[in-house]
Amino acid sequence: xxxxxxxxxxxxxxxxxxxxxxxxACPGGALALTAGRADLAQPExxxxxxxxxxxxxxxxxxxxxVVEAETRKTSETQSKSRRS
Amino acid sequence: xxxxxxxxxxxxxxxxxxPQQAVTDLAARAxxxxxxxxxxxxxxxxxxxxxxxxxSGNVRVFKLSPxxxxxxxxxxxxxxxxxxxxxxxxxxNPASAEAVxxxxxxxxxxxxxxxxLRRYPSVAxxxxxxxxxxxxxxxxxxxxxxxxxxxxxxxxxxLRQASAPGRRLTQAEMAAELxxxxxxxxxxxxxxxxxxLITIDRHRICIQDRPSLEALAGM
Numbered sequence: 564x565x566x567x568x569x570x571x572x573x574x575x576x577x578x579x580x581x582x583x584x585x586x587x588a589c590p591g592g593a594l595a596l597t598a599g600r601a602d603l604a605q606p607e608x609x610x611x612x613x614x615x616x617x618x619x620x621x622x623x624x625x626x627x628x629v630v631e632a633e634t635r636k637t638s639e640t641q642s643k644s645r646r647s
Numbered sequence: 648x649x650x651x652x653x654x655x656x657x658x659x660x661x662x663x664x665x666p667q668q669a670v671t672d673l674a675a676r677a678x679x680x681x682x683x684x685x686x687x688x689x690x691x692x693x694x695x696x697x698x699x700x701x702x703s704g705n706v707r708v709f710k711l712s713p714x715x716x717x718x719x720x721x722x723x724x725x726x727x728x729x730x731x732x733x734x735x736x737x738x739x740n741p742a743s744a745e746a747v748x749x750x751x752x753x754x755x756x757x758x759x760x761x762x763x764l765r766r767y768p769s770v771a772x773x774x775x776x777x778x779x780x781x782x783x784x785x786x787x788x789x790x791x792x793x794x795x796x797x798x799x800x801x802x803x804x805x806l807r808q809a810s811a812p813g814r815r816l817t818q819a820e821m822a823a824e825l826x827x828x829x830x831x832x833x834x835x836x837x838x839x840x841x842x843x844l845i846t847i848d849r850h851r852i853c854i855q856d857r858p859s860l861e862a863l864a865g866m
Contacts, residue, residue, distance in 0.1 A: 570849075577685070613833070616818070616829075622819065625817030625818070625819055626817055626818070626850065627817050628821075628851070629808075629850060629851060629852070630805050630808035630812070630814075630853075631812065631852065632810070632812070632853075633855060633857060
């Protein structure tokens with residue numbers, strides 16, 4: 564996956580069975596069934612809640628994460644609290 | 648991607664010391680295969696066909712439990728090798744390997760690799776150094792799985808990932824690397840957030856309390 568591509572839920576079309584549970588569960592209506600397979604039809608509506616990933620019986624949906632070091636604000640806050 | 652297999656093999660540390668003709672001869676015996684995302688390259692337990700070298704793309708080496716849980720042993724990129732063990736002991740593939748994304752693999756048959764290794768000691772030296780590195784990594788994995796709780800392993804993982812930013816992993820992929828299941832990773836991440844160790848904002852896991860995470864990781 565390109566590092567510059569937007570980070571969105573990944574749907575494996577080969578694993579998806581088209582059961583539609585994710586579509587029904589998605590609180591934002593971001594998912595739809597297209598050609599019998601789950602599709603992130605409205606990515607802007609995705610709240611990244613992971614309900615779809617939790618529900619999918621085929622393990623066809625995965626939400627990627629990136630780990631970031633603490634922000635400078637967080638580091639400064641911790642440094643101040645240690646000095647006081 | 649290198650234009651021909653001879654250039655590719657020459658670029659590898661295993662064959663960098665070989666005369667050009669030897670590389671050319673080896674390349675003539677090698678095969679190049681393209682694998683689609685998630686396509687299986689090597690299956691654990693099957694008779695070994697060849698040593699594999701990643702030309703492009705990424706490969707995941709793993710073992711599967713009888714229940715289907717995956718434990719990742721290694722993640723490889725261009726220029727790295729896998730399935731070398733059967734070359735030396737003649738036994739079946741010790742693990743499986745699949746393409747993480749579309750991958751091109753250079754395959755060298757056992758007899759061809761052994762022939763060049765016997766003739767050129769530099770190849771054996773390079774392979775031994777490679778094996779030593781793998782042994783160290785596997786020892787660290789055994790230590791991690793045997794002596795650390797899932798919380799400690801995940802804390803260590805988060806700290807390691809923060810120092811090498813950019814890599815994207817799903818919770819299922821984290822679970823496969825850390826010897827657990829996705830649900831446990833999900834619950835533990837939420838616990839870490841509730842404890843103030845991290846924040847989770849959509850796809851971003853951001854460290855908030857590094858000292859506590861390091862203490863939890865045993866670092």
